[in-house]
Amino acid sequence: MLGLLAGITFATSLQAAEGPTNQIAAPSASIYRNIAGRDLRIFKFSPSDLPGPARPAVLFVQGGAWSRGSPEQLFRSARYFSDRGFVSAVLEYRLADATNSPVESFSDLCHALAFMRKNAEQLGLVPSQIALWGISSSGQLVASAATVGCGSSEGSAGNGGPDAILLVSPVVDAVSDGLFRDLMKGHGKPASLSPTHTLTKSIVATLIMQGDADQTTPIERSRVFCERARGLGSRCELVALEGQGHVLDRPARERVLDHQVRFLREMWQ
Template sequence: MPQALLPYAVVGGDTLRAHRFASADPARSARPAVLLLHGGGWSAGDPSWVYPAAAAFAAGGFEAFAVEYRLSDSVATPLEAIVDVCAALRWTRLQADSLGVDASRVAVYGVSAGGHLAASTVTIGCPEALAERGADALLLLSPAVDVEGDAHFGRLLRGRASAAEVSPVANGRADMPPTVLVQGAEDSLTPLRGAQRFCVLLAAQRQSCDLRVYEGLGHLLTRNLAEQENAFDPDPLARADALRHQVRWLQQLWPDTARRER
């Protein structure tokens, strides 16, 4: 469970909070941070869905924050969720000293729709008013990075933008960060080709893109390939291996991070 729920923004009277999992090495100053974004098709879910991953990153020496963001409804769209993630990045960097965080090393971990929001911070970009550069590293699980043809996503936008305008693979920018992606080869919701296209964007910049593909598994590494949207049956060994790989990848990217496991 998180050690604290820290408010990072107030929107329309609602307080958005970052659920903090403290580093296993609190004696170190200026620790790298990881912001974690749950999935749920932009319209469902909550930060508790990424608590296990947050705990793993904290055990690996990072300050981890499971982030609340606005879910799509009759008012909010994925555009507002992107703004929230950018606001969480800004808050983390502005509060770096009090949080014990290195403001130059803030990664974003995103699952499915959360992967879209994470990748959007470095492709579509954060609003100019926030003046945030986006994530310093990306860690993605079954990410929705190719949403141009996603009818569900298009409806959620409510005409405020086209899906192509908010699809990460269609909006690559210069200076995208190193990225690690975990993907099921048989994913029918966020197909492997989207992750591959995202890596092509990074390769064009000679940037690192570690794509780890699990054969015979679907969305979120489910074993149930017939019904991947609601009847998840995640392979526990594959999920554990994937998370362990992502924690170690980030430790290698920022090698002074403590390497401890609980």
């Protein structure tokens, strides 16, 4: 329960603290999947200077202990990227509950990636330049899309996953997370969707930003992940935020977004 509450607190603080989402221009919504009678959407923010050439894209995935949160929590972060020339989208996905688990959440994420690539021209994005953005628990989903892949030959890594990943205080060693293990009971082995345990070959460029005083998702686990990724020939950067815990203060949140934008621009713009 402690891990669950910490995850919810972190998601609320980092994703929604900037203010009410009704102050942000409304995104356009597209249905990327219908499953069990439910339409799942992505919410797209376009660069203000569109129309123009196709742009790199970022797909945001909210955290919240795999079982809480809503896309609106990341609208401000998505707008930050679109204001800087990216096509930004925020994912709506099935949360863990009595029926669903992180397995279903991961499946939705993969379907959304495939939808964005299939509809790249309509969405105004470059299909080979789609980054995934994950925070805390959703960092596990995002990183797994890079390590496990999404079961196709699409994307820079040829595994259907993203073309880059941006992680904030992520769960990369999911086997060590008690809540994740509980949510996976009856749905599969925790190691099968644990980024550290499925990191067996080179993955796409990765940026991890995390407080060095984080007690919820210890930074040492991210160091192990990055060291292993680099050993396999991947680009993996870990930025330690001095004095920050799992909940980042406002200046740290601003530094995170700015650094992430620069990271992608170095590769794609």
